[in-house]
Amino acid sequence: MADDEIDYNIVFPDAGTSERHWQDTKEPVVILLGWAGCKDKHLNKYSSIYNEQGCVTIRYTAPLKTVFISESFGYRELRSTALKLLEILYDYEVENSPIFFHIFSNGGFMLYRYIVELLHSDKQFRSLCVIGAVVDSAPGSGNVRGALRALRATLGPKISPFLRYFLLGLFAVTIFLLRVVLYPLTKYIHKNHYDAVRESPPTWPHFCLYSRADEVIRHRDIKVFVETLKQKGVPVDSVDFVSSAHVSHFRDFPHQYAVECRKFLVSCMKDLEPTEMKKRNRVHNQ
Known part of the structure; x- marks a missing residue:
């Protein structure tokens, strides 16, 4: 459905499906955060993995201008969206x-x-019981070429060649200056997403899905992220799909992808004690 300020979709499972999978436990709420330019019909295919498992799902994709412009210039528009x-x-x-x-x-x-920052700092949200996160084709850091590929794919073929190259050139210069050359200084004003989560990660388990064939996000960035979480005591696992392109693992390996996601969700739920649900999963500042 649509809210007055942000567009999202929420789906509730039927009672029979939920009871069959979760019995006396509250069914999980799965929040799916789409890639830049993602259409809801594509995100819906992923949410069906969880709807069939008796979960509530919320789907949302941030606007392109917010991802490619606001974040590039250090404007924290996405923080209000997160709220x-x-x-x-x-x-x-x-x-x-x-x-x-x-x-x-x-x-x-x-x-x-x-x-994650709100769950660290906000008194109201600290009580939420977060049990885990699947991370598909992310995070990446400082990859100008990959960012340009993502923007090119997002712009699509309908835009005029002149405008496409103008936007790509402007974006490349901005990213290179603010996020590479000047980043040792600008990070004190606005740290990028990669460094922010690595330095103060959430405590719940993570499951990273990636491919060494990804030309947008470097697989070595994801491996460094995984190792950082492990060093900080965060439970984390990963799967390399080897040959699939960026955010195409489900398209190329639908059965394996769905099985891995559901298995991870079930494993996160298995350790859940109803009487200590909030206490065990509360995020603490590190």
Whole structure:
């Protein structure tokens, strides 16, 4: 459905499906954060993985201008979006359910970064019970070539060649200056998503899905991220799909992808004790 300020979709499972999978436990709420330029019909295919498992799903994709322009210039527009997304849980009275994230590419991870910060710092949101996060084709850092490929794919073929090359050139110069050359200084004003989550990661388990064939997000960036989480005591696992392109793992390996996601969700739920649900999953500043 649509809110007055942000567009999102929420789906509730039928009671029979939910009871069959989760019995006396509250069904998880899965928040899916789409990649830049992602259409809801594409994100819906991923949410069906969880709807068939008896989960509530919330789908949201941040606008292109927010991902490619606001974040590039250090404007924290996505923080207010993150706040509104978390408030949706209270609007639908599912704030006491287990919360699970499924994040796609840097576009989704940029928003996830602000959600994590709110869960660290906001008194209201610290009580939410987050049980885990799947991270698909993210996060990446300082890859100008990959960012240009993502923007080119997002712009599509309908835009005029002149405008396309103008936007790509402007974006390349901006990213290179602010996020590479001047980043040792600008990071004190606005740290990028990659460094922010690495330095102060959430405590819940993560499951990173990537491919060494990805030409947008370097697989070595994801490996460094995984190792950082491990060093900080965050439970984390990963799967390399080897041959699939950026955010195409589900398209190329639909059965394996769905099985891996559901298996991870179930493993996160297995350790959940109803009487200590909030206590065990509360985020602490590190």
